[in-house]
Amino acid sequence: MTVGKESFWQVQDLTMRFPGVIALDNVSLEINKGEILGLLGENGSGKSTLIKCLSGVNHPQGGTIYREGQAVKLTSTQEARKNGVATVFQEFSLAPSLSVTENMFLGRLKRGALGKVDWNGMRAQVQKMLGTLEIEIDPDSLVSELSVAEQQMVEIAKGFTTGGSLMILDEPTTALAEPDIIRLHALLRRLASEGQAIIYISHRLDEVMEIVDRAVVLRNGKLVRTLCKEAMSIDAIVEAMSGKVISEHYPKEHNAQEEVCLRVEGLCSSGGIKDATFEVKKGEVLGLAGLLGSGRTEIARALFGVDKVTSGTIELSGKRLEKLSPSKTCKCGIAYVTENRKTDGLFFNFEGPQNTTSARLRKLMRQHFSFGKLSLKREQDSYRSAIEQLDIEPMSRQKLVGFLSGGNQQKIVISRWMFAEADLFIMDEPTQGIDVGARLQVYHIINELTRQGKSVVLISSDYLELIAMSDRIATVRRGRITNIMDAKDANKRDVFGDA
Numbered sequence: 001m002t003v004g005k006e007s008f009w010q011v012q013d014l015t016m017r018f019p020g021v022i023a024l025d026n027v028s029l030e031i032n033k034g035e036i037l038g039l040l041g042e043n044g045s046g047k048s049t050l051i052k053c054l055s056g057v058n059h060p061q062g063g064t065i066y067r068e069g070q071a072v073k074l075t076s077t078q079e080a081r082k083n084g085v086a087t088v089f090q091e092f093s094l095a096p097s098l099s100v101t102e103n104m105f106l107g108r109l110k111r112g113a114l115g116k117v118d119w120n121g122m123r124a125q126v127q128k129m130l131g132t133l134e135i136e137i138d139p140d141s142l143v144s145e146l147s148v149a150e151q152q153m154v155e156i157a158k159g160f161t162t163g164g165s166l167m168i169l170d171e172p173t174t175a176l177a178e179p180d181i182i183r184l185h186a187l188l189r190r191l192a193s194e195g196q197a198i199i200y201i202s203h204r205l206d207e208v209m210e211i212v213d214r215a216v217v218l219r220n221g222k223l224v225r226t227l228c229k230e231a232m233s234i235d236a237i238v239e240a241m242s243g244k245v246i247s248e249h250y251p252k253e254h255n256a257q258e259e260v261c262l263r264v265e266g267l268c269s270s271g272g273i274k275d276a277t278f279e280v281k282k283g284e285v286l287g288l289a290g291l292l293g294s295g296r297t298e299i300a301r302a303l304f305g306v307d308k309v310t311s312g313t314i315e316l317s318g319k320r321l322e323k324l325s326p327s328k329t330c331k332c333g334i335a336y337v338t339e340n341r342k343t344d345g346l347f348f349n350f351e352g353p354q355n356t357t358s359a360r361l362r363k364l365m366r367q368h369f370s371f372g373k374l375s376l377k378r379e380q381d382s383y384r385s386a387i388e389q390l391d392i393e394p395m396s397r398q399k400l401v402g403f404l405s406g407g408n409q410q411k412i413v414i415s416r417w418m419f420a421e422a423d424l425f426i427m428d429e430p431t432q433g434i435d436v437g438a439r440l441q442v443y444h445i446i447n448e449l450t451r452q453g454k455s456v457v458l459i460s461s462d463y464l465e466l467i468a469m470s471d472r473i474a475t476v477r478r479g480r481i482t483n484i485m486d487a488k489d490a491n492k493r494d495v496f497g498d499a
Contacts, residue, residue: 008032008033008035008165008197009030009031009054009065009066009165009166009197010066011027011028011029011053011063011064011065011066012028012065012066013027013028013062013063013064014026014028014053014062014064015027015060015061016053016058016060017061021221022221023049024050024221025046025222026063026222027046027050027063027221027223028223029216029226031166031197031199033195033196033197034192034193034197035192035198035213036189036192036198036211037197037199037200037212037213037214038200038202038208038212038214038216039199039200039201040237041217041241042242042435042436042437042438043406045218045220045221045241046220046221046222047170047201047218048090051089051168051170051199053074054074054166054199055077055087055089055168056074056075056077056079056085067083067084067165081164083164084164084165084166085164085166086159086160086167087167087168088155088158088167088168088169088170088172089170090170090174090201092152094151094154094158095143096143096144097144098142098143099141099143100138100139100143100154101122103158104122104129104139104154104157104158105122110125123140127139133153133157133160133183133187135153135154135157137150137154147293148340149177149180149292151175152172152174153176156169156184165197166198167197167198167199168198168201169188169198169200170201171201172184172200172202173202174432177293177461178291178461178463179292180292185211192213200212203433203434203436205234205237205238205436206234209233209234214226215237217241219241219243224240234249238436241435241436242437250464250468251443251444251447252443252447252469254471255284255451256281256282256283256471257281257282257283257453259281260279260281260318261281261282261316261424262280262314262316262424263279263313263314264277264279265312265313267309267312267313268311268312269302269309269310270307270308270310271295271301271302272295272298272479273298273302273307273480274295275312276299276312276476276479276480277481278474280424280455280456280457282453282454282455284450284471284472285450285455285457285458285469285470285471286457286470286474287458287466287469287487288300288457288458288459288476289473289474289475289476289490290475294479295478296428297339297428297459298479299457300426300428300457303324303329303334304326304329304334305325305328305329306326306336309324316423316424317333317423330420333421333424335417335422335426336417336426337410337413337427337428337430338428341409341413345413346412348400348402349400350400351398351400352386352392352396352397352399352404352412353382353397355401355416356412357382357383357419358416360419360421361374363382380397382419383397383415386419389415390411390418390441391411392411393405393408396412405434406433406435406438407437407439407441411441411442414430414445418449422454423454424455425456427446427457428459429460429461430446430460431462431465432461439465446469458470467487467491470487471487472484472486472487473486473487473490
């Protein structure tokens with residue numbers, strides 16, 4: 001690739017190797033001033049490695065990075081920031097015990113004339129930035145007190161406060177509701193119109209189609225295709241990413257029976273649920289729709305015993321459940337795939353097998369030992385079955401789960417509840433942050449569960465996914481279920497209101 005003066009940033013023949021893996025194989029691309037460039041690819045394609053090279057985290061063994069025609073060496077994150085690179089990573093880099101303002105200026109505190117930290121000035125700047133982004137968060141709030149979505153917005157705002165000439169956004173909307181996504185996209189368009197160069201990474205292809213001006217696709221460390229706006233389609237992107245033609249993006253099966261699995265009446269909880277009434281049939285997928293903060297996740301937390309049920313009744317297969325706790329609901333046959341597998345779903349100090357069996361260790365007990373010794377052979381045999389059934393990476397038997405792709409991590413969380421032989425699966429954002437191939441596998445898992453007569457409560461901010469994979473949809477507003485409809489009759493406005 002010839003380095004052109006018109007391009008703002010260029011990457012030429014970038015090569016990055018890890019033991020046994022070529023993560024980037026002579027990748028060349030350019031990012032133009034005022035352009036939103038989509039960087040696409042399945043998990044493991046090289047996207048994260050590339051943005052880490054641009055952010056000064058990784059140091060490539062070959063190739064050159066140019067800014068406005070001049071070669072730059074991004075040897076550290078500080079050096080990258082000095083050169084104008086601001087990165088919002090998919091994994092949060094926030095300190096939970098610090099305030100929003102402290103997080104925004106972490107490592108670059110502003111000081112006054114006498115060398116004292118200018119807290120008032122920083123707070124005013126944060127307040128202005130949050131106002132620009134239309135984020136209603138107190139700059140003095142502790143990050144630990146914020147929801148996952150609010151933390152995501154703080155992470156995005158933190159990237160904007162650094163200024164610079166190249167903004168990299170890695171899965172910025174995974175925890176955002178539709179109105180927040182609309183506001184973020186409007187802001188990105190405004191920044192691009194002012195000359196900002198932006199790299200946008202997302203597995204939500206409908207989002208990509210809407211926001212990016214051009215897209216490049218990586219596969220196995222190589223840049224395999226560049227798509228202009230006019231040539232972009234979901235089918236073309238998927239084919240470039242996977243090397244396969246995928247004819248059906250939402251392979252829904254209808255397996256609902258007449259028998260009721262879960263019946264909820266007048267549910268109220270400490271998390272703000274107010275008089276929620278609904279039922280889920282065996283083999284059915286009931287979607288919970290609503291905006292961020294509507295109460296979708298709070299219903300899930302109440303059903304699993306995380307939030308205290310203050311009134312109302314819950315019946316599972318005709319049996320009333322009382323004084324719920326997570327350990328009790330596990331034993332009763334309720335599974336909960338949480339919206340944030342990083343903090344609530346996985347044990348990062350364990351490999352795949354231990355994560356899969358953790359919800360029902362008694363299945364591993366050696367029958368002839370009264371003191372409860374576990375059979376590690378039985379654990380390995382069970383995990384081997386999970387690998388085959390869910391197509392989990394075989395090396396996950398020896399790898400800590402933190403070193404696996406998001407798709408493999410999510411499949412391990414699901415395999416835990418399949419091992420526990422749950423009857424009701426509550427899935428909160430089950431495809432968040434995973435690629436097209438892994439999404440399809442999750443959909444096939446949902447079909448397999450319902451085929452077996454299991455029931456699924458599906459929570460998703462992806463309205464296409466929610467409508468396509470549900471049998472019925474219950475809309476949630478301010479902690480209440482306001483309507484229940486057949487999914488085939490639902491549209492985006494029904495799911496998210498007028499947002």
